[in-house]
Amino acid sequence: MKVLEVKEINKSFNKKKILENISLQVNEGEIVSIIGESGVGKSTFLRCINGLEKIDSGEVIINNNLVKNRISKHINLDIGLVFQEYNLFPQYSVLENVTLTLIKVMKIKKEEANRIAKDLLTNMNLAERVNAYPFELSGGEKQRVAIARTLATNPKIICFDEPTSALDPKLVEQIFKIIKELSNKGKAILIVTHDIKFADKISDRIIKFV
Ligand SMILES: Nc1ncnc2c1ncn2[C@@H]1O[C@H](COP(=O)(O)OP(=O)(O)OP(=O)(O)O)[C@@H](O)[C@H]1O
Ligand SMILES: [Mg+2]
Numbered sequence: 001m002k003v004l005e006v007k008e009i010n011k012s013f014n015k016k017k018i019l020e021n022i023s024l025q026v027n028e029g030e031i032v033s034i035i036g037e038s039g040v041g042k043s044t045f046l047r048c049i050n051g052l053e054k055i056d057s058g059e060v061i062i063n064n065n066l067v068k069n070r071i072s073k074h075i076n077l078d079i080g081l082v083f084q085e086y087n088l089f090p091q092y093s094v095l096e097n098v099t100l101t102l103i104k105v106m107k108i109k110k111e112e113a114n115r116i117a118k119d120l121l122t123n124m125n126l127a128e129r130v131n132a133y134p135f136e137l138s139g140g141e142k143q144r145v146a147i148a149r150t151l152a153t154n155p156k157i158i159c160f161d162e163p164t165s166a167l168d169p170k171l172v173e174q175i176f177k178i179i180k181e182l183s184n185k186g187k188a189i190l191i192v193t194h195d196i197k198f199a200d201k202i203s204d205r206i207i208k209f210v
Pocket of ligand 1: 013014018036037038039040041042043044045
């Protein structure tokens, strides 16, 4: 079943066209990778469909809901983005990074939010690190906290911006497994990457931005 449909979206910055009539569909359980040279607008595309950047025209349909130029006030919980630099909140512990949206946006009680977050962090092999702060974590640990944070709201579509760029081969294998598992659970996955080998190995489809 189709969970993400992007129809002819356009986006310019300072009159420079970055995205031109981009259309794309992703189904449940499907893994789609986007490749393309630096600067063609791959991260911009992820930001646009995640409502972090306005589109100039076109449509983004998430789980059958048309979303128009949402900017962060109207967070759509059906889609989530794992940022390349992870963007963890430095002033919050690992646990708080994961519970923040649950408590503030979804209005879930703290005890329940903590339970959800601890389950996810345990799945990510981070049970021992729940009280650590981002500066105390390795790159791979930060990435897994960022993934747990994105998964906390149970989105149907999960986007990854350059998930392998900062990782050694063992961790690439680990992120491969995590993404495959998510797709086996029915999540639609969108990956932006320069790592063609990784894209070839993990994706059902590869799209090239030019
Ligand atoms: N907020 C912004 N304001 C102005 N220009 C921007 C903004 N965000 C991105 N751009 C420009 O849009 C273009 C596309 O940027 P983007 O980050 O999407 O590229 P990318 O394909 O992800 O590149 P890379 O592979 O290097 O990550 C670049 O020229 C960038 O400078
Ligand atoms: Mg980018």
